[in-house]
Structure formats: structure tokens, C-alpha cells
Amino acid sequence: MLVGAAEDERVASGVTAVIFTEPAVASIAIHGGAPGVRDTALLEPEMTVPAIDAVVLSGGSAFGLDAMGGAMAYLAGIGRGFPVRSFRIPIVPGAILNDLINGGDKGWGRRPPFWELGFAAAASATKSFALGSAGAGHGAMLYDLKGGLGSTSAVTTRGFLVGALVAVNAMGRATRGPCPHFWAAPYERGNEFGGLGAPEKELASALELKIKGIEPSNTTIGIVATDAPLSKAQMKRVAIMAQDGIALALRPAHAPTDGDVVFAATTGRAATAPDLRDLTEIGMLAAECLARAIARGVYEATSLKNSVAPPCWRDLYGASLSRNGRR
């Protein structure tokens, strides 16, 4: 599995492409009320296409749905795709987040930049990739902090791999009020998002509802992946369970104007056949990886250079890391 990114700093947006080196069995869960997706109907278990070549996450709101086309064109050029007679059709579902109102210059004229960003993201895919204000996370924002791209992984007790990649552009907060402590803290591993744990004393304002506004300018879009040989229907279960990670890390979650979408894909490369307990653990860890990835995306973000976007976690709270001697 390779990950590529492309950003346009003037536009303050970007694209992340996850490329499967072999077609991957995949499904989706859409729990937000305002999703923007492309070519996702085929991910339902009763649909025929057996596997996909890539997943693309893009900024740009629905204009960003061009990005999957760019990634398709790149993949077709290297011979990837579902064979239909003489054609090869790269199967590239994807989802967008709305970063239109983040202060970047969205006056792109006749042709939005997302198709080319999608092509560039796919073409740049490698095993290592940047977190924070990269790819689809480049222009992302939360209520009070800069959003970003996060990723984490875990291993089940029987050795199946689980990982998550997410672009966080949530309506509300990833922290327990105006403080550095992430909602996802109970699931943190190492100091992957600062190691600050829970606050010593909960802020009285922790449970206030603070949101950007009610326009559909919010979305957390992500992908969880495993190596367990699971069916498309089982990957749908993993996607549904993984959506819980959004609830564990963000408040509110799955709101009417959130476009929260989670893809779930498997390389199927593990030698062991997973049983129902394995599937349960994979789904649970997928949720917790996604929750951790959300916190990490916010933690790793850097600020946009304009007056509209909120500050990044590090600018506001970076000092608390050294104070606590955690880094």
C-alpha cells in the first residue's frame, strides 16, 4: 500500500491517494449527513466489482471529486485496472472534504485544480508519507484548531495488521474543550500525539457545543486497512466499526452537515484465516486507529499562512509538551 500527496498552497487545498499494489477488497460506511463521494456504490457487498485499485481523499468540496479521475488516469497509464474486454478500468473510489472557506484562493477560473492534484498525488505514491498539513489535510480546519492528515497502526493478538489514514476537517473539537488534551487520549500509543493523557481537572467547558457553523463545511474522511483475508461484506462491517473512531475522537460526530466517510480495504495477504473474534478485534482496532489518527492529524498540523484558518495545535500548545517533559 502506497500513499501519495499533492498540495496547492495558493488554493490551500490538496489530495491524498492511497494506491494498492494489488487490487484490494474494500467497502465503505457513510455515517455523516452531508457526504461527497465518487464511485462508492460499487463498494456495497452486493455489488459485483471485487476489488479496487486506490482510494482518493481530496479537499475542494464536490469540486474535489475530479481528483479520483486524475488518479485513474495515472493508474491507467501504468497498466492498472479492472479488465473489461480490451480496456483496463482503474477502480478509484474517493471522498472529499470542504475546505473552500479556509482563506485560500479558490478563484481557479474555468478548470478547478483537483484533477491534476489527483494525478500528481497518485504519481507520487510511496511507502512513507508526511502527516499534518499534507495532502487532503493541507487545508483542513476544526472549530478552533488547524486540521490535518493523521495515520496510525496496530496489530491484533493473532497478528493481523490494522492501520488508519484520515483527513480531519471536523465541525467541532478534537480536544476536551480549549485545552491540549485530546478526546482520543485513552487509546494513545507512545507519545504519538503528545502523550498528555487526560486533563488533571476536566474543564467546565469541555462539553460545550462549539462548532464552526452549520454550513456543510465539515468532514472527516479516512481509510482503514488490514491484511486479513476478509470478504467485501466483512470489510463493510470493519468500515461500520471504524466509524466509531470518529465518535471517540471528535465532538460532535456524524452531524447532519458532516460528510464523515470511512473506507475499509484489505490486502488479504495474511496467511491465517480470520475468524469472527479476529474480525471483532480488527474492527475495534480500526476504530481506535482511526481515533488515534484523528488526534495525530491535528497534533502534526502546521498553520496556514492566512487570517481565516485557526492556529495549529503546536503553536497553541507545543509548550505543554516540554513542560511535561514528554518529548
Place this chain on the structure above:
Amino acid sequence: MLVGAAEDERVASGVTAVIFTEPAVASIAIHGGAPGVRDTALLEPEMTVPAIDAVVLSGGSAFGLDAMGGAMAYLAGIGRGFPVRSFRIPIVPGAILNDLINGGDKGWGRRPPFWELGFAAAASATKSFALGSAGAGHGAMLYDLKGGLGSTSAVTTRGFLVGALVAVNAMGRATRGPCPHFWAAPYERGNEFGGLGAPEKELASALELKIKGIEPSNTTIGIVATDAPLSKAQMKRVAIMAQDGIALALRPAHAPTDGDVVFAATTGRAATAPDLRDLTEIGMLAAECLARAIARGVYEATSLKNSVAPPCWRDLYGASLSRNGRR
């Protein structure tokens, strides 16, 4: 809204009926992998029946789907129901949890007891009702603690009421490992489930996966309710958001052999028209009410008098309440 309960101590199972004094606009979200439901297809927004008369939660696994019939018969007898020519058809969707293996005597012969329990639960409905090992929570169990029936409520910033009622029979734990501290603690109000907050030091075992087993003998079934005049489609959004409460309170959640089902209903009695922000807050509070209700159901449970069911929270941890001077 009235709530009734009926239990059979020998069988170690029971039924909870939620009766709407006027038909309520309602929908459903099914996020578990092994649900048992009756007459729920009509709850989808595109279906025609505009409102329902009651929701029934029952023990007994799929045998418990008789209970809705008993509640229907009671309601028909008092003249309730959807008019079709000369008939009145009480609309009573419901869901079950599997308490078959809790040590109760399930040798009921030719006729399972759930139809009569459903009738009795509906007939007993009043404004006040018992929590803990009552109604559908009577025979419920978690991995290491007795389960039960819980309920909580909240009010949005603009004054809409939100409440939750849930029967907790989860696969895993409601606590952060083998300790009295509930996962739902960040959302607790007052000392509704002991007021113990988070543990001072997280147990190393907090994130171990501990489950009853992998048979489909697990389920958290609940209903959230509001007084906001919302459409059936909007109540579907509330149900989807409310499902997050299961993730906030139980680990694992929404597993392949969980039957997690959440109904969402509204009396529509509030005078104010809710906007999207209100809907967002209602859904968020529905999730948090459901999470709190789950913890409270476990907290209020009393033990079953047999050797199979796990101990109740109070028998194991009740002493920690006085130690902390919280009650």
C-alpha cells in the same frame, strides 16, 4: 411517553415497552452485525407509515420478537393504532437481546413467555420506571458484570428535551478494564453512575479485548427520544448519531455478533422549530445520553441468583463509592 416492564424471574428474562401517548415520528439505526428486530422496515424515511405507537425491547433472543405482538394486542384493546378502514393497527417496532445463556430456565415448552410479557409490560406502562435488572435488562450480562436497563436525559441549549433508555447486554466491558470506572465517565452528570470519573492511573489491562465469547449472545438495544418537531429522515440522523453512544460507553462496539439497534422517536411537542444546529445538538446529546444510560444500567443492576451470570457492579465495587465519599 410511558414505560412499562415485565420480568419472569425463573426464565431470567423480561420486556420493556415504551408507549407514546400520541403516535411518534420515529426511525432506526442498526449498527450491530447480528440484529434481531420486528416491524422496523417501516421506520426508513422512504416508507409510508408516518408514526409509531410504541417500541418494545425484549430479552429471549429471536423468541422475544413475540413480545411486540403482546404489546400490540394490549394497545389495540385500548383503541390505539394506525387506521386502515375499520381496523386500527398499533405500530410497535422492537428489538431483542440474547439472554438465553444467562442461567435462567429457558425450558418453556411449546409457548415461549415473551408475548405475555410484552402484553404485561405495555399494560403496566407509567411515567416512572425501575432501572437496573428490570424489564429487558432483567437477564442482561456483560463480559464481567451484570447488565441492565439504564436511562438518562438532557436539555439542549435552546430547550429541546433529549432522553435515552437502553438495555445493556454487551459483548465486552462498560468499564476501563477490571475496575469501577466507566468508559462513559467524561459525560456523566451528577453522580448518576457513581461519580467516580476516570481512574487515577489507567490499568495496563484497560485495552485488552475481553469478550463473553463470539456467539451472537450480545446486544445493546435502546431508544432515544426528543420533543423537537423533526421529520422521519431527521430522526434517522438522530438514530445514527445516537449509535455513537454505544462506542463511547462499551468496548468493543458494533461487533459482527452484536445486535446493536437504536430507535429514535419524537413527540414533536416542542413549540420551537429546530434548525440544523439544534438537530446537531440533539443528535450529539442523544449519543451522550445513550452512553450515560449504558453506564447507569450497569451501575444500577442487581445480581441474578444463579451461578452463570457475572456479579453486579454494586457487589463488586459498591464499597468504592463510600471510600470516595461520593454518596
